[in-house]
Amino acid sequence: MAEKLPPGLICACLIDRNRSAAPAAAKQTKAIAEKIDAETVMGPPPQGSIAYTTPWQALKEHVKEIDKTHLRDLLAEEGRTLALIKEYNGIYCDFSRQRVTEQTLELLYNLAREAQLQQKIDAMFKGEKINTTEGRPVLHVATRARRDQKIFVDGKDVVPDVWKVLDKIKDFSNKVRSGEWLGVTGKPIKNVVAVGIGGSFLGPLFVHTALRTDLTAGAAAVGRRLRFLANVDPIDVARALDQLRQEETMVVIISKTFTTAETMLNARTLRTWLTTELGEAAVAKHMVAVSTNIELVTAFGIEPQNAFGFWDWVGGRYSVCSAVGMLPLSLQYGFDMMEKFLMGANDVDDHFARAPFESNLPVLLGLLSIWNVSFLGYPARAILPYCQALAKLAPHIQQVSMESNGKGVDINGKPLPFDAGELDFGEPGTNGQHSFYQLIHQGRVVPCDFIGIVRSQQSVYLKGEIVSNHDELMCNFFAQADALAYGKSPVELRAQNVPDHLIPHRSFTGNRPSLSIMLPELSAYQVGQLLSLYEHRVAVQGFVWGVNSFDQWGVELGKVLASKVRQKMNETRTGNRKINAADAFNPSTMFMINKYLEGKNVLTYPEPRDVFPGDLLKPKD
Numbered sequence: 001m002a003e004k005l006p007p008g009l010i011c012a013c014l015i016d017r018n019r020s021a022a023p024a025a026a027k028q029t030k031a032i033a034e035k036i037d038a039e040t041v042m043g044p045p046p047q048g049s050i051a052y053t054t055p056w057q058a059l060k061e062h063v064k065e066i067d068k069t070h071l072r073d074l075l076a077e078e079g080r081t082l083a084l085i086k087e088y089n090g091i092y093c094d095f096s097r098q099r100v101t102e103q104t105l106e107l108l109y110n111l112a113r114e115a116q117l118q119q120k121i122d123a124m125f126k127g128e129k130i131n132t133t134e135g136r137p138v139l140h141v142a143t144r145a146r147r148d149q150k151i152f153v154d155g156k157d158v159v160p161d162v163w164k165v166l167d168k169i170k171d172f173s174n175k176v177r178s179g180e181w182l183g184v185t186g187k188p189i190k191n192v193v194a195v196g197i198g199g200s201f202l203g204p205l206f207v208h209t210a211l212r213t214d215l216t217a218g219a220a221a222v223g224r225r226l227r228f229l230a231n232v233d234p235i236d237v238a239r240a241l242d243q244l245r246q247e248e249t250m251v252v253i254i255s256k257t258f259t260t261a262e263t264m265l266n267a268r269t270l271r272t273w274l275t276t277e278l279g280e281a282a283v284a285k286h287m288v289a290v291s292t293n294i295e296l297v298t299a300f301g302i303e304p305q306n307a308f309g310f311w312d313w314v315g316g317r318y319s320v321c322s323a324v325g326m327l328p329l330s331l332q333y334g335f336d337m338m339e340k341f342l343m344g345a346n347d348v349d350d351h352f353a354r355a356p357f358e359s360n361l362p363v364l365l366g367l368l369s370i371w372n373v374s375f376l377g378y379p380a381r382a383i384l385p386y387c388q389a390l391a392k393l394a395p396h397i398q399q400v401s402m403e404s405n406g407k408g409v410d411i412n413g414k415p416l417p418f419d420a421g422e423l424d425f426g427e428p429g430t431n432g433q434h435s436f437y438q439l440i441h442q443g444r445v446v447p448c449d450f451i452g453i454v455r456s457q458q459s460v461y462l463k464g465e466i467v468s469n470h471d472e473l474m475c476n477f478f479a480q481a482d483a484l485a486y487g488k489s490p491v492e493l494r495a496q497n498v499p500d501h502l503i504p505h506r507s508f509t510g511n512r513p514s515l516s517i518m519l520p521e522l523s524a525y526q527v528g529q530l531l532s533l534y535e536h537r538v539a540v541q542g543f544v545w546g547v548n549s550f551d552q553w554g555v556e557l558g559k560v561l562a563s564k565v566r567q568k569m570n571e572t573r574t575g576n577r578k579i580n581a582a583d584a585f586n587p588s589t590m591f592m593i594n595k596y597l598e599g600k601n602v603l604t605y606p607e608p609r610d611v612f613p614g615d616l617l618k619p620k621d
């Protein structure tokens, strides 16, 4: 295990094992080790960092100017507002509620030029190996390339390979949907359970949730069910399988690596669920896979013709446009609709690659986020769609953004002299208004993305009501942005006869930044546009901060430690014993695991056997 860990962690582990030493001495040794480690492994913060450049320093100076202004006054300038409204192919972005002037934007463009942003964007689209720690290109844009586009990796055009898989998905999903592909008992397949986690789950879930309210999509999905199984929590298994009959169900195992512990355990669980009922022959008709590792898929027992491939140049969190999303979503909605989704994403890809910074929406979004995080000092960002169909946008972007830019070192491995990344969270409005908006109105400053849709896919209007349901939703969309920007002053409150003792409680400082995005509707095309917009915004931030946004080493340590716990837990089960000091956990973990083992003995079965959801609730024989 040790040789897989970076040197800093090896030191920490060695110290951890030296538990007999006096705590003070151990603390001192640890501090010294960490210092040596930081100096020898990473070195001092790099003078080459973007933070030491003139454009960065100019922006820092500029904060003083901005601090003299209030959004209330900035919003009074119509010329400024017009300059800060940007539109591209139906996407309307109003940046006027950002704490910026036109000069701020000029300074941000200087920063982008200093960071060689355009060159980095070009390198990405050209298939250069910009994910340097894994030696890979970053080409999720190729997964939604038009058939006639050319994108090269190591001199080979990859677009024909992309379309070979897409054609296979089209053919397969048509067969399943038309009833030409039948289950092992001759029944048509009506249900799909997509098993995957992280990027192999959140993107497809986001798109599925967005399309579920599209009337056309709804029609295409009539009588069909798409469920997701991500967590190994048995409750998640139970919910995913609830009311499903094996003979009408297809299980799609989605894993880039085909090694992710949770996904593989769930894959084995669902294989057993199918074969217990239908026999071994069920695997060929009811299980398919999406992976870059076709060897492991075959070893699992899924036939290669039932495997849908993708490539190591597609990062997991950027993979929804590959077979990862396209297969389950085409089974649910039909390939034609999903092709529109791809073309929406492709449209914004083209815009991102070519448009000048001044009108490039992902670039503007990215630069403004950098302004908020690195200069104004706001570490969080709320994604607030006034659209229930976008309920899973925030969780998806949370992974895209935080797994990409949550880094402590730059692309050359040198410590960053600033905090990169931000804390992303969000909920659809108006639900969020009745939850965490209190904090963003009167507590911490959290820059907000408001997203609204002009024409809803559904209409609800009761005669006698002032406005329709959708208009009501949008009234809040417009109002919230102004409430944050303008606030409410004690003078205004006094004029409304608010008693003095309540004035501090009812005052709103305002001057809280937000941006508003409006889309004409939310069909598959716009969902694709929105996805690409957010993905590239994250890339812009990473390119300017100088981090590698396309690796994710930070998720590894927990996986290694879980595997040690798993092994020890298995030993205690077979050896019928508790965890003890020889198992080399710290006292806290040792006590906690033993508490867990003691507590769950009431429910464990003495003999190993397959247990399915609901079994634990049945009386024991």
Ligand SMILES: O=P(O)(O)OC[C@H]1O[C@](O)(CO)[C@@H](O)[C@@H]1O
Binding pocket: 197, 198, 199, 200, 254, 255, 256, 257, 258, 259, 260, 263, 316, 317, 403, 552, 555
């Ligand atoms: O698709 P896989 O290989 O199962 O990985 C699932 C997810 O796990 C992660 O590696 C994080 O643990 C993500 O980056 C990835 O999307």
